[in-house]
Structure formats: C-alpha cells, structure tokens
Amino acid sequence: MLRAVPGPQVPPEVAEQTVPATVPGCVHTDLLAAGLIPDPYLDDNETRLAWIGRTDWVYETTFAWQPGDDDRVDLVCAGLDTVATVSLNGTEVGRTQNMHRGYRFDVRSLLRPGVNTLTVRFDSAYRYAEAHRDRLGDRPNAYPEPFHFIRKMACNFGWDWGPTVVTAGIWQEIGLHAWSTARLGTVRPLVTVSGDTGRVELHVEVERAADAPVIVRATVAGAAGEVTIPAGERTAVLTLTVREPERWWPRGYGEQPLYDLAVTLCAEDGPALDTWSRRIGFRSVRLDTAPDAHGSAFALLVNDVPVFVRGVNWIPDDAFGNRVTRQRLAERFDQAVGANINLLRVWGGGRYESADFYELADELGLLVQQDFLFACAAYPEEEPFRTEVEAEAVEQVTRLAAHPSLVLWTGNNENIWGWHDWDWQEPLAGRTWGRGYYLELLPRIVGELDPTRPYWPGSPWSGSDDVHPNDPAHGTMHIWDVWNTDDYPKYREYVPRFVAEFGYQAPPAYATLRRALSDEPLAHDSPGMAHHQKALDGDRKLQRGLDAHLPVPSDFDDWHYLTQLNQARAIQLGVEHFRSHRPVCMGTIVWQLNDCWPVTSWAVVDGDGRRKPLWYALRRAYADRLLTVQPRDGGLALVAVNETGEAWRAPATVTRVTLAGEPRAKTSVDLDVPAYGSAVLALPAELARPDEARRELLVAEAGDRAERALWFFAEDREVLWPAAEWDAVVEPTRDGQRVRVTARTVLRDLTLFPDRLHPSAQVDRALVTLLPGESATFTVRADAPLDPAALTARPVLRCVNDITAGEA
Numbered sequence: 001m002l003r004a005v006p007g008p009q010v011p012p013e014v015a016e017q018t019v020p021a022t023v024p025g026c027v028h029t030d031l032l033a034a035g036l037i038p039d040p041y042l043d044d045n046e047t048r049l050a051w052i053g054r055t056d057w058v059y060e061t062t063f064a065w066q067p068g069d070d071d072r073v074d075l076v077c078a079g080l081d082t083v084a085t086v087s088l089n090g091t092e093v094g095r096t097q098n099m100h101r102g103y104r105f106d107v108r109s110l111l112r113p114g115v116n117t118l119t120v121r122f123d124s125a126y127r128y129a130e131a132h133r134d135r136l137g138d139r140p141n142a143y144p145e146p147f148h149f150i151r152k153m154a155c156n157f158g159w160d161w162g163p164t165v166v167t168a169g170i171w172q173e174i175g176l177h178a179w180s181t182a183r184l185g186t187v188r189p190l191v192t193v194s195g196d197t198g199r200v201e202l203h204v205e206v207e208r209a210a211d212a213p214v215i216v217r218a219t220v221a222g223a224a225g226e227v228t229i230p231a232g233e234r235t236a237v238l239t240l241t242v243r244e245p246e247r248w249w250p251r252g253y254g255e256q257p258l259y260d261l262a263v264t265l266c267a268e269d270g271p272a273l274d275t276w277s278r279r280i281g282f283r284s285v286r287l288d289t290a291p292d293a294h295g296s297a298f299a300l301l302v303n304d305v306p307v308f309v310r311g312v313n314w315i316p317d318d319a320f321g322n323r324v325t326r327q328r329l330a331e332r333f334d335q336a337v338g339a340n341i342n343l344l345r346v347w348g349g350g351r352y353e354s355a356d357f358y359e360l361a362d363e364l365g366l367l368v369q370q371d372f373l374f375a376c377a378a379y380p381e382e383e384p385f386r387t388e389v390e391a392e393a394v395e396q397v398t399r400l401a402a403h404p405s406l407v408l409w410t411g412n413n414e415n416i417w418g419w420h421d422w423d424w425q426e427p428l429a430g431r432t433w434g435r436g437y438y439l440e441l442l443p444r445i446v447g448e449l450d451p452t453r454p455y456w457p458g459s460p461w462s463g464s465d466d467v468h469p470n471d472p473a474h475g476t477m478h479i480w481d482v483w484n485t486d487d488y489p490k491y492r493e494y495v496p497r498f499v500a501e502f503g504y505q506a507p508p509a510y511a512t513l514r515r516a517l518s519d520e521p522l523a524h525d526s527p528g529m530a531h532h533q534k535a536l537d538g539d540r541k542l543q544r545g546l547d548a549h550l551p552v553p554s555d556f557d558d559w560h561y562l563t564q565l566n567q568a569r570a571i572q573l574g575v576e577h578f579r580s581h582r583p584v585c586m587g588t589i590v591w592q593l594n595d596c597w598p599v600t601s602w603a604v605v606d607g608d609g610r611r612k613p614l615w616y617a618l619r620r621a622y623a624d625r626l627l628t629v630q631p632r633d634g635g636l637a638l639v640a641v642n643e644t645g646e647a648w649r650a651p652a653t654v655t656r657v658t659l660a661g662e663p664r665a666k667t668s669v670d671l672d673v674p675a676y677g678s679a680v681l682a683l684p685a686e687l688a689r690p691d692e693a694r695r696e697l698l699v700a701e702a703g704d705r706a707e708r709a710l711w712f713f714a715e716d717r718e719v720l721w722p723a724a725e726w727d728a729v730v731e732p733t734r735d736g737q738r739v740r741v742t743a744r745t746v747l748r749d750l751t752l753f754p755d756r757l758h759p760s761a762q763v764d765r766a767l768v769t770l771l772p773g774e775s776a777t778f779t780v781r782a783d784a785p786l787d788p789a790a791l792t793a794r795p796v797l798r799c800v801n802d803i804t805a806g807e808a
Contacts, residue, residue, distance in 0.1 A: 002030050005056035005121075024322040026081065026169030027057050027122075040319075041597045041607070042516050044531045046163040053156075053166025054127070059120045065111050070178040071209035073108040075118075079172025082152040083123040089116055097128065097384065098151040099171070100352060100373055101392045107176075122168040125150055132380070137431055140424045141377030147349075148377035151388045154349040155375075156319060160535045161592070161601035165319045182206045182214045184265050184274045185234075188398045190452050191280050193303075198242035198282040200261065205235050213268045220261040220280065221245060228268075247303050248281030248404040250342050251365030252624060252643060256281065258362060261402070281362060281404030287454045289463055295473025296463055298498035299586040300367075300407060306676065308579070308643055309367070309587030310622040311343035312336065312604060313501060316350040319596045326356040328609075332594055333360050335605050339615055340622035343367040345459075345500065345589050348413035349375030352396045361405035368405045369589075371459065372396075372442055374412035378424055378433035386441070393442055397449045409446050409455045411438035414478065416458040416469045459500045472496040479574075483541060483602075487548050488570035492631060495581050502574055503591030505535060505542060506567030506614065507560055508598050508606030511755035515608065516598035524559050533600045542600075545570070549715050551804040557795035558803055565749055565800070567602075568617035568767055575621035576628040580639040582678045590618065613751055616766040620707050627652070627702050629683075629711035636688040636711065638681045638700055642673040649673075652702035656687050659695050659722065659746045661771040671702055694720045699771075710769055721801035722746065726770075728797070730788035736761075736781035739791060743770035748800040752778045756796050757786045 002021035004010045019034040031037040031052070038045045075093060077086065082099040085092060089112060093105045129146035133139075141148050145157035145164070158164030177183075188203040204216050206229060216236055217226040223240040246257040258279040265274040288299040288306070299306050317324045317332060336344065344361065346353055348371030361368050372393060379385070400406050415434050418424055424433065438457040446455040462474035470477050472494050478501040482490050488504060507513065507529075517528030524539060533539055545566045546553070553559040571590055578585045595607035604615045620626075625648055626641040642648040649672050656665040665686040673679045683698075690696040693713035700709040712719065725744040730737055741750060747770045754761035761782035768776045780786065790796055 001060055002027065003058050003060075005058060007055055009051040009054055011051070021059050021061075021170075022322070023059075023170045023174060024079070024172050026167040026171055026320055026322060027052055028165055028167060029320050029322060030169070040163060040165050043518055043528050046165060047531075050164065050166075053164075053168075054124050056124055057122045057168050059122070059170055060117065062115050062117050064114060065116050065176070066113055067111070068178060069180070070108075071180040072106060072178070073111060074177045074179075075105045075107045075174070076177050077103045077105075077170070077172075077174050079170070080120065081122070081167055081169050081171040082125055082150060083128045085121045085123070087119040087121075098388045098392055099153060100151055101388075101395045102172070104177075120170060125152055125156075125166050125168065132385075136380050136382055138427075139378035139380060139431065139433060140418070140422065140427055142418075142422075143376070148374075148379045151373075151385070151392060153316065153321075153351050154373070154377075155316065155596070158534070159349065160538075161315070161595065161599055161603070162534065163319055163597055163599075167320065169322075171321055179209065179274065181210045181212060181267055181273055182208045182265060184263065184276050186398050187263050187276045188401050188449060189261060189278070189280060190401065190450065191282060191404070192452055193245060193247060193282040193284055196244045198245035200240040200242070200280065202238040202240065202263065203235070204229075204238065204263070204265075206265065208234065214273065215266045215268060217264045217266060218262065221259045242282070245282040248283040248362075249365060250302055250307055250367050251337065252340075252342055253302065253305060253307065253365075253645070256363060256365045256404075258404075278402040279359070279362065280402050283404050285407045285453050287408070287456070289475070294495075294584050295471070295497060296475065297586070298463075298475050299583070302367075302407065306583065306586060307342070307367070308582055308676070309343045309498070309589065310341055310643075311345055311367075311369070311587060311589035312341050312593035313347050313589055313591045314344045314350075314353075314593055315347055316596050317594050321351060324354070326354075326360070329354075329356050329360055331609060332605065333364055333366060335609075335611065335615065336366060336593060337364055339604065339619045340624065341366070341593070341618075343369060343587075343589065344593065345369040345371070345410075347371055347375065347592070348373050348410070348459075352400075358400060358403040358405060362403055366405060367407050368403070369408040369410060370400065370406055371410045371413055372437075374415055374434055374437065376414050376418065378415065378419070378428060378431075379437065381432035381434065381436045386436075389437055390441060390445070393445045394449065397445055401450050401452075407453055409442070409450075409453065410459050411442050411455070411457040411461075413459055417460055417478070420469055476500040478502065482570070482574075488545070488573055491570075491574035492577050496578065496585055498585065498587040499574075499578055500587075500589045501591045502571075502588070503602035504545070504567045504570035505538060505600060505602050506564040506612055507600045508595070508603075508608065509610035509612065509755050510560060510753060511759040512598045512606050512608040512610055515759065521556070523556050529600070532598060535600075538600060542566075549717060550800065551717050553803065561751070561753075561795070561798045562800075562803070564613045565751070565767070568613040571614055572617040572621045575618070576626065577630060579621070579626055579641045580628055580630045580678065580680070582641055610755060611762070613766050623707065625706040627700055627706045627709040629654075629698055629700055629709050630680075632680065632682065635685065636683045636698070638669065638683060638709075639678060640671050640673045640681075640702070640706075641678045643676060645675045647672065647674055648705070650702045650705060652700065654683055654687055654698055654700045656690060656696055656698055657771065658692075659697070659720070661746070661773065664691060664696065694718055716748065716800050719748075721748065721804065724799050724802040728792035730791055732785070733779065736779065737786060737788070737791065739778040739780060739797075740775060741770070741778070741792075741797070742775040743772055746771055746801065750776065750797070750799040752780065752791070753796050753798065754780045754782060754786060754791065757790055758782045758784055760784070761786060
C-alpha cells in the first residue's frame with residue numbers, strides 16, 4: 001500500500017488515502033490507477049501535479065515467512081527511486097540515495113515467523129537535492145532544477161522535450177533471497193575473439209556465509225571449465241576457449257549468433273548453491289582515433305571492419321519507467337531497424353536501461369553506445385556523490401559486460417563542452433564540476449572491469465584537452481547551431497569526423513495531439529500546444545524554418561504538415577551530406593529516436609509510438625545504398641554511398657527536367673562503388689545550371705537497388721508550382737486499404753496521414769515526389785475501414801503544392 005506523508009502541499013483528496021501500490025512502479029502511476037490524479041501527460045496536468053515530487057511517500061506491505069535452514073536471507077532491492085529508508089518490522093535496515101544501483105540487506109535476524117511488515121519511506125528528491133546544493137554551493141546547469149545534486153534520472157526534472165514529473169517509488173523488483181554457504185555476487189565475462197579462437201575470461205566474486213571451499217563451473221559453446229575458490233577467498237578467474245565461434249556482427253554486416261554462457265556455484269561436496277546465465281556474442285570492437293590529413297579520426301571497428309554508424313539517440317521511452325515493457329521496447333526497436341538504424345546511443349540524462357533493452361539489441365544487431373548518467377550540468381565530485389558514482393559505475397559496467405551490442409562507454413553528455421562554452425567557469429569559481437569523473441574515475445573503472453570495449457570521456461569530445469571539445473576535425477561533435485540560430489543548409493558547412501547529436505523539431509502525429517490535448521480549436525499556439533512545446537523559443541525556431549523554405553500555411557493543418565515536412569527535410573539533408581563525406585565522417589547519431597510523452601520535439605517516433613514523416617526520410621537517408629546529389633566545388637556531384645559487403649555496380653542517369661517532366665539535359669555514368677565505400681562523380685555544367693531555377697529539378701536514378709535522388713534549384717516557397725492534380729483509387733486489402741495515386745501534375749512530397757481518420761491507422765511510405773504521369777501506391781493498415789473519399793483528400797492526403805501554386 002502507498003500513502004503520502006502529511007504536508008500542506010498534499011491535496012485533501014490524497015492526504016487521507018491509502019492506495020494499492022504496484023511494484024515495480026511509482027507514486028504517479030499508483031495515484032493515477034487509483035483515480036486520485038489526472039493523467040500527467042494530458043493538457044497541463046503536469047503543472048498541477050508538481051506537489052508529488054515535493055512530498056514524502058511511504059510504501060508498506062505485509063508478508064508471511066517461516067524460518068528454514070538457510071544461512072542468510074537478504075532483502076534485495078533492484079531499484080529504489082531514490083532517497084529511501086527501508087525498515088523491517090519497525091527496525092531500520094538501510095538507507096539509499098541512488099536510483100541507478102541496487103541494494104542488498106541481510107535481514108535474517110529481523111524476520112519473524114508468521115507475518116512481517118516491510119516499510120519503504122521515500123523522502124522528497126527535491127528536498128535532498130536542494131539540501132546538497134545549499135551545502136556544496138550551486139553549480140551551473142541547463143535547466144532551473146537541481147537534478148545534478150542527486151543520483152536520479154535527470155530528465156524526471158524536466159527537459160526541453162520532457163515533463164517535470166519527479167518520481168518516487170520501488171521502480172524495480174524487490175524481494176527476499178535465501179541462501180547458504182555462498183552465492184554468486186558478481187559474474188563478469190570478458191569476451192574476446194582473435195582469428196578463429198574465442199575466449200571468455202570469467203571473473204567471479206562470491207559472497208560468503210560460510211568459510212568453506214566452493215567450485216565455479218562454466219560452460220559455453222561446448223567448452224567447459226571449473227575452478228575452486230579456497231576457503232577464505234572470494235574471487236576467481238576462469239577462462240574458456242571456444243574454437244571457431246561464429247562472429248557476432250552489427251545489423252547489415254552479418255548475423256548475430258549468440259551462445260548460452262552458464263555458470264554454477266557448487267559446494268565442494270557437489271550441491272549447486274547458485275546459478276547465473278547470459279547469452280554472449282563473440283566480436284571485437286575498437287575505436288580508430290589516429291591522426292590524419294583531416295584532423296583525427298573517430299571510427300568504430302567491429303571485427304576489424306569500419307562501421308559507418310547510422311544512429312539515433314535514445315531517451316527513456318516513458319517518464320515512468322515501469323511502463324516500458326519488453327513488448328514496447330521491441331516495437332521501438334523494430335521501428336529503428338525499419339529505418340535502417342544500426343546504433344542506439346543511450347543518452348546520459350536518462351537511465352541505464354533494462355536487461356530487455358540490451359538483450360533485444362544483442363538479438364537484432366543494434367549497436368549500443370552507453371553514456372554514464374551525467375548530462376548538461378556541472379556535477380559535484382564531493383561526498384556522498386563520488387562514492388555513489390563509483391558504486392553505480394562498477395555495478396553497471398559489470399552488469400552490462402556480457403552484451404555484444406554494447407560497443408562504447410561515454411563519460412557524459414555535453415558537460416565538458418559546457419565547461420568550455422556555456423559560461424560555467426566564473427560561477428564555478430574553482431569548484432568541482434565532474435572532470436574527475438570523466439577523465440579519471442570512469443576510465444579507470446572501465447579499464448579495470450571491462451577492457452574489451454572502448455571508453456570516450458564525453459559527447460562531444462575531441463580526444464585532447466588541447467583541442468576544443470566540439471572541434472569537427474577531431475573526435476565527436478554536436479551540431480546545435482542549426483536548430484538554435486541557423487538554417488539547416490548550414491549542415492553542409494561541417495565535415496565532421498562523427499556527429500553524435502543533431503536534430504530538428506516537429507509536432508507529433510495528429511492523433512497523438514488529439515488524444516493528449518483538449519484545445520478547441522487546435523492551433524500551433526493554443527494552450528495545450530504551448531504547454532507541450534518545452535524548447536526555448538521552439539515555435540519561433542519552427543517558424544524560422546518554415547519562412548526559409550516553404551509556402552505560408554493557411555491554417556493549423558497546413559502548419560502541422562509543413563513543420564513535420566521541414567523536420568524530415570532538415571535531417572535528410574544533414575544525414576546525406578555527412579554520409580557523402582565517408583570515410584572522413586564515419587557516423588551520425590540523430591537526436592532523437594523516441595519521446596517519453598506527447599510533445600513537440602526532435603523525435604523520429606512520437607510519444608504515442610507513431611512514426612513522423614521524419615521516420616520515412618531517415619529510412620531513405622540511412623539506406624544501405626544511397627544515391628544523393630550534393631554541392632561540390634562550386635557545382636553539383638552525384639554521390640553514391642555503399643554500406644554493403646558487395647561492390648555496387650550499376651548504370652546511373654542524371655536528368656534535368658522541368659516540373660512538367662520535360663527533359664532539358666541528361667548524362668549517363670557507370671557506378672562502381674566498393675563495398676563499404678563511396679564514389680563522387682562531378683556533374684556536367686549543363687546539368688548543374690538550370691535554364692529556369694524555379695521550374696526545374698534534377699532526377700538521379702540507378703535502378704531499383706537505390707531510391708532515386710532529387711535536387712531542386714529553388715526553395716519550395718519560390719518554385720512556380722502548378723496546382724496539384726491527381727487521380728486516386730482506393731482498394732480494400734485483408735488488413736487495410738491500398739491507395740494508388742497517379743499524378744497529373746508534379747506532386748511534391750506527397751504524404752498520407754491516415755491517423756487523422758482512425759488512431760490505429762498507419763501507412764507504409766511517405767514524402768513521395770511524383771512527376772506527371774507517375775504513380776505511387778500507399779498501403780494503409782487500420783483497425784477499421786477508412787472512408788475512401790476522406791483518405792484521398794485534404795487534410796489526409798497532402799503535398800506541398802496543394803497549399804500554394806505559382807504562375808505556371
């Protein structure tokens with residue numbers, strides 16, 4: 001059961017209540033289930049529920065227990081959020097102050113035969129953080145909240161895409177563990193492969209209740225071994241050698257074979273005392289950071305093959321972590337794979353994800369870059385934080401060591417950059433800010449506990465104190481001037497070695513907005529829309545992008561379509577530009593894949609799990625074979641990028657045509673792109689220089705192994721578009737409808753929004769540009785048939801030139 005500790009901020013309808021508590025869970029979801037609070041994600045309810053984070057809460061339960069002959073009974077708390085006092089039968093067992101680690105307490109002496117009472121009191125995270133802030137002195141951060149003074153998920157305190165919902169609760173499993181003699185405290189497999197030989201160096205630490213010899217036995221892929229831990233000792237190393245293991249590869253580079261690794265702890269006379277198992281993969285991983293003619297590289301090599309990272313940043317998929325199930329993760333991962341993504345960066349303002357997350361990544365070949373949990377702030381290094389950070393890092397590095405998908409640890413998000421560029425140094429006045437964590441403590445822990453995978457001190461980080469941390473010629477960089485101050489063609493001014501963050505905003509899907517907001521009428525600046533726009537001057541920045549590129553919207557429907565389109569255009573332009581500079585640039589990580597609630601943000605997939613148009617643009621920009629037209633040396637070039645293990649040889653054509661589809665100039669080339677390589681072909685002047693920029697475009701094609709590439713010589717707001725005309729036919733299918741659109745005029749970025757007719761509806765393609773006479777087929781799936789007339793009319797079926805048309 002759950003109850004609030006009395007206080008003036010607690011509403012009367014909650015103050016006297018004791019409600020059922022779900023574990024794992026949190027206060028917000030329990031109060032919501034009890035009908036005592038409105039949904040924090042709807043309208044502006046978040047603001048009215050701020051009192052929850054400033055309240056103390058008590059969880060209590062009774063359970064039956066009978067003594068056995070076990071030596072120990074431990075209370076195991078996998079995750080407590082965050083400032084907890086744990087008591088059993090009225091006696092304090094322990095206190096915790098870190099959401100990101102587990103705790104274990106010996107409670108054998110406190111248990112009673114029969115009924116026992118377990119109480120967990122959570123003190124306000126705000127009160128704890130503010131007390132440490134006042135004690136140590138404030139430190140700069142990106143938001144007016146004290147998230148850097150508590151080891152808790154930072155984005156619970158709000159972000160420029162997230163709600164302020166400061167949680168408390170038993171957020172992971174809790175229970176009793178009875179054992180005797182000894183148990184497996186930690187098992188840390190260091191998996192390596194060289195040539196045709198795989199090795200598992202198994203580091204085992206036991207906790208003892210009796211000082212007797214114990215035996216560790218392990219098996220994997222037909223290899224077996226054992227080692228005895230003598231009385232009085234607690235650690236052992238056991239090495240297993242596997243002949244000719246199949247290598248684990250990132251998706252797109254090979255298969256993902258996984259092997260069962262089983263560890264058993266036995267008493268000397270034979271009985272099993274404890275077991276542990278994981279699935280592991282054999283692969284090598286390293287970073288190439290060698291100096292070269294362009295600066296210094298940042299390239300990830302898996303099994304000695306350079307991998308161009310086609311990544312996205314990952315934030316917690318819900319502010320309430322207990323709602324993120326394995327099925328929900330699987331859906332999000334399927335969306336990532338469908339967009340040709342090969343890496344997820346777990347961002348440092350969130351959490352270390354669940355076992356389900358890393359297991360799914362292992363199975364799918366999705367690489368994982370894991371930040372340690374520091375983001376956008378100067379973090380104190382004094383106690384109790386240093387001890388907590390060290391314990392947390394040791395636990396998480398050990399926990400995740402078995403996963404082949406995890407290929408890079410990163411010390412923090414933007415904190416080294418912040419110290420250099422965000423006016424931190426004067427207010428810090430010499431106080432600690434986290435440098436000791438990122439450049440000393442964390443690299444030492446990773447080096448000692450997991451030398452099989454690399455560590456990088458920050459995102460961004462240049463690799464040296466002597467070089468600015470966000471220097472594009474060295475290491476990793478973040479590009480945020482585009483969103484904050486500039487137009488997105490500025491991406492082309494950078495040729496970075498690796499882009500770990502860049503993004504552009506758009507609102508969520510229409511059905512998501514209608515579920516979350518009660519605004520009538522819905523407008524870009526209506527109250528709910530404004531509340532669900534957390535970015536500083538976000539709407540103004542969206543408008544700046546529209547003004548630079550697109551026709552003027554006449555209503556909300558136009559605004560919604562055009563802002564989503566502009567997001568897709570911005571990211572597609574950036575990704576294609578960066579990929580065109582392979583191998584100087586060897587990775588892009590788009591901000592961000594997902595949202596934790598319904599919000600206008602940089603996400604590819606919105607808070608209700610719906611794909612924005614950006615998802616379709618990213619699928620194209622991240623395709624294994626990419627054809628793109630790029631500015632080069634004062635002219636234009638056709639660039640072909642090949643992220644497959646086979647050479648790409650194909651005839652290609654580039655044609656300059658009018659909006660009516662009439663050819664003006666054409667060239668033919670033979671593509672010969674090596675495996676995991678690119679080719680740049682300068683285009684003749686008669687193609688790069690139009691006769692009428694406002695009436696012409698380039699069309700580049702290379703058969704059906706790559707989508708065609710388009711290049712427009714003028715911005716959409718300047719193009720002399722004809723009024724959009726098309727013919728549409730709708731046919732029923734087994735689980736939806738098929739919409740075939742035939743263009744009678746050019747149709748620019750034709751997109752279908754079936755969720756406007758039914759919230760379950762989704763479509764297989766978007767952002768299709770058709771020349772006159774061309775056709776495209778859209779497959780729509782929905783839980784109910786959709787009205788064919790509505791399906792093929794505004795505002796469901798849209799293109800740029802249905803908004804405005806120039807003088808043809």
